Amino acid sequence: MGKVTLEAACASEVRMDAKMDGNEWKDAVVYPLELVSLRNDCWTEEKVRNVGETLHEKGNVRLLWNREALYVGVDMEDSDVFNDGTQDQTHLYNMGDTIEIFIKPENENYYWELYGTPNRLRSVFxxxxxxxxxxxxxxxxxxxxxxxxxxxxxxxxxxxxDRGWNLLMKIPVSMLEQYGCPFTNEGRWTIFVARQNYSAYLPLKELSSCPALPKPDFHLYENYARLHLNGPK
Incomplete structure (x- = not known):
């Protein structure tokens, strides 16, 4: 089975506005987040029934790019928006709601793991x-x-x-290109977007991702999507 492809629409200017209601988003493809199951052999039948096997709180991913940056926008349903983190550059996914973005050149070993939270904290690994x-x-x-x-x-x-939250992340091209791989389609970049959704109204923390993952391991970069950078219209 070939890689999934996610397309980033070209936009000469992008406002850093997480509502994502500007004209620059009109050509962005909407990709749904899909459930990443945490079910394992230790679960009882009762827990399986209680947690369920469908995504309770949905979300979507949109991508824009220009020569300055890649922009990743995520809109989410969320009954309980929170993160207890207080500092950037920490393991924020252990502290509450977090969006994680992984980006990697397919033909290189190196990659980045990027976090953003509803209380405006960030991490770059x-x-x-x-x-x-x-x-x-x-x-x-x-x-x-x-x-x-x-x-x-x-x-x-x-x-x-609560009803939900949105996150917009700007990833500078200069950061991505610093080790020599051009941020172009010829560079064969891959991307993975994941959500850690904690809530007082869910029976368990909920993971979801785009593209879908067969196992709850966000470092399965063999399953990341190929990123296609669309040209200007």
Missing amino acids: FYPSRGYLFVPSVMRCSVDISIDVWVDGTLNDWRKR
Whole structure:
């Protein structure tokens, strides 16, 4: 089975506005997030029935690009928007709602793992290869990405039911090209977008991704989507 392809529409200017209601988004393809099952052999039948095997809170991914940056926009349903993190450049996915973006040249070993949260925190991890997983030095990076966030509801108050949140991340081309691979279609870039969804109103933390993953391992870069950069219209 071949790789899934995600298309990034070309936009000469992109406003850093997480509502994503500007004209620059009209040509962006909408890709749904899909459930990443956490089910395992330790689950009882009762837990399987309670958690279910469908995505409770949906989301979508859109991509734009220009010679300055790649823009990844995610809109999400969310009954309980929160993240307890207080600092950039930490393992934010352990602290609450987080969007994770992985981007890798297909023919290189290195790749990035990028985080954004509803309380506007960011992390940039760089792996020279997957052989560097969990090594502290991967966190010693400049936080060159920018994010904007829109929350439809409250933040960090589980007693009030929320409706959702959006995240827009700007990834500079200069960051991606610093090790020699051009940010072009000839560079054969791949991308993976994942969501960690914590909620007081769900029976379990919910993972979802674009493209879909066969296992809950976000470092399965063999299953990342090919990124296609569309030209200007």
